[in-house]
Amino acid sequence: GDSVTQTEGQVTVSESKSLIINCTYSATSIGYPNLFWYVRYPGEGLQLLLKVITAGQKGSSRGFEATYNKEATSFHLQKASVQESDSAVYYCALSDRGTNAYKVIFGKGTHLHVLP
């Protein structure tokens, strides 16, 4: 089936250090999925951080980047220099296209804790 696997549990990084949260996916029935990173900041609702719907393209937002690697079936989230305000739970996700795009498949989330 279709699934998303991401770095699990908590990741702790010191402020100004670099970050990578790994995400790989399996899309056996979908074939060519849309890819997303969603984020939940403390006390806030889940919101879209970035999305990429074309293989080989890079998405970016708030200093974060992720590249759609269809060959490696990966969509890792990276940031060169994290800030304390980046502390949040990050979810990698995929969806089908067209009228099935509403059905989003999520990873289990990665809790990022940035030390001041």
Next chain:
Amino acid sequence: VTLLEQNPRWRLVPRGQAVNLRCILKNSQYPWMSWYQQDLQKQLQWLFTLRSPGDKEVKSLPGADYLATRVTDTELRLQVANMSQGRTLYCTSGTGDNYAEQFFGPGTRLTVL
């Protein structure tokens, strides 16, 4: 900005009792409104997408039974019954390319007594 209002925001549910949840879409209209659940292991899972007023669907999952109803273009409801494990239910509405972006409501957290 798409806004989704959910109520109640949390509820203690006696074992064996059903609970009714409501979601209202504010300030925009997208045809697709959905329910997602997040279990105690934090896994987010799609449950339903209902497009038109009058649409209904049922589903049984480990830990709960669901009945979803699209009441109007801006209102979605969910009845949760036979819940044995706590969970959080999120309402969403889709937008963007191929409805690719989902806006999430704040969620309703259910705890079993």
